[in-house]
Amino acid sequence: MSVRWETLELHTARPFGIARWTHTSYPRTFVTFEQEGVTGRGEAAPNAFYGETAGTVAAVLPLLAPALTDPWDWDGLHARMAALMPFHHPSVKCALEMAAVEWAACSAGVPVGRLLGLSPAPLPESSFTVGLGELEDMRREAREAAARGHGVLKVKLGTAQDERIVEALREEAPAAALRVDANAAWTRPQARRMLGVLDAARVELVEQPLAAGDLEGHAGLRAFSRVPLVADESLHHVSDVRALAGAFDGVNLKLAKLGGPLQALAALRLARAHGLQVMMGCMIESSLGIAAAAQLAGACDWADLDGALLLGDDPFTGLEWTAGQLERPTGPGWGVQRA
Ligand SMILES: [Mg+2]
Numbered sequence: 426m427s428v429r430w431e432t433l434e435l436h437t438a439r440p441f442g443i444a445r446w447t448h449t450s451y452p453r454t455f456v457t458f459e460q461e462g463v464t465g466r467g468e469a470a471p472n473a474f475y476g477e478t479a480g481t482v483a484a485v486l487p488l489l490a491p492a493l494t495d496p497w498d499w500d501g502l503h504a505r506m507a508a509l510m511p512f513h514h515p516s517v518k519c520a521l522e523m524a525a526v527e528w529a530a531c532s533a534g535v536p537v538g539r540l541l542g543l544s545p546a547p548l549p550e551s552s553f554t555v556g557l558g559e560l561e562d563m564r565r566e567a568r569e570a571a572a573r574g575h576g577v578l579k580v581k582l583g584t585a586q587d588e589r590i591v592e593a594l595r596e597e598a599p600a601a602a603l604r605v606d607a608n609a610a611w612t613r614p615q616a617r618r619m620l621g622v623l624d625a626a627r628v629e630l631v632e633q634p635l636a637a638g639d640l641e642g643h644a645g646l647r648a649f650s651r652v653p654l655v656a657d658e659s660l661h662h663v664s665d666v667r668a669l670a671g672a673f674d675g676v677n678l679k680l681a682k683l684g685g686p687l688q689a690l691a692a693l694r695l696a697r698a699h700g701l702q703v704m705m706g707c708m709i710e711s712s713l714g715i716a717a718a719a720q721l722a723g724a725c726d727w728a729d730l731d732g733a734l735l736l737g738d739d740p741f742t743g744l745e746w747t748a749g750q751l752e753r754p755t756g757p758g759w760g761v762q763r764a
Pocket residue numbers: 606608632633657658677
């Protein structure tokens with residue numbers, strides 16, 4: 426039995442901007458677990474918003490890896506990780522959980538979704554993200570994405586010219602479903618004004634208009650908004666879901682922030698139990714992480730799985746995309762291979 430890992434710097438095809446930052450590369454750590462000739466793999470995609478960096482991953486992974494002793498004992502893995510490290514470190518836990526679950530699926534010779542009994546329904550079409558930048562560049566990106574066949578665009582907001590951006594993208598892609606992600610950047614008055622703009626532009630949903638902790642503000646917006654509100658930064662942990670039910674219409678689940686596919690599945694079931702709609706989301710991450718999210722996405726209302734499409738040097742292959750339509754891999758485990 427062995428657990429090993431390597432960290433690669435993955436580069437985006439273009440600089441990628443959101444309200445908090447613009448980046449051109451992302452350190453991602455890939456975990457490989459081997460036992461009895463079978464391999465399970467996971468990816469850690471740390472995000473500073475959730476308190477993780479490449480440095481914390483490098484420090485915490487050696488402490489948590491010994492928790493992966495029996496790849497069939499997922500409850501035990503969680504209990505041991507919680508005992509070793511009380512802080513969340515979700516992307517590290519995600520990488521180890523992914524490795525355990527893929528190992529089990531590969532040893533059974535089935536895709537992870539089948540092992541877990543998840544919906545085999547076709548995935549909802551994924552949005553393609555237009556990052557923040559110069560307005561003309563954003564226009565061009567939207568136009569090109571629509572021309573390539575992307576029917577769902579998501580735009581990052583949180584600037585002084587949000588209204589112009591929404592109007593410009595609506596103009597460039599009149600037939601596309603348009604989603605907006607404010608990444609917690611608006612004040613309550615800004616959000617109230619923007620919700621009118623979004624409604625007029627036929628925006629399908631808005632992610633995280635206000636600060637992560639402002640549930641009261643979100644509940645206030647929701648009371649009059651015609652555009653559904655989706656929690657992203659407000660949801661870090663499965664146990665957050667219940668409190669979000671009164672403040673949002675839906676939740677964005679990401680494996681790397683929740684702590685892995687089993688945690689995301691628990692959040693999905695809890696969200697359904699509370700009447701929330703569900704988006705399967707992602708970080709900027711390789712096709713390994715996206716393949717894991719794809720196994721769960723058939724049970725979701727919306728997909729936002731373009732993280733690997735934005736990369737120029739994705740180290741994994743095997744995902745079949747037709748514009749924004751991703752086919753769930755049917756091979757054993759996560760169904761992708763190292764390039
Ligand atoms: Mg978001």
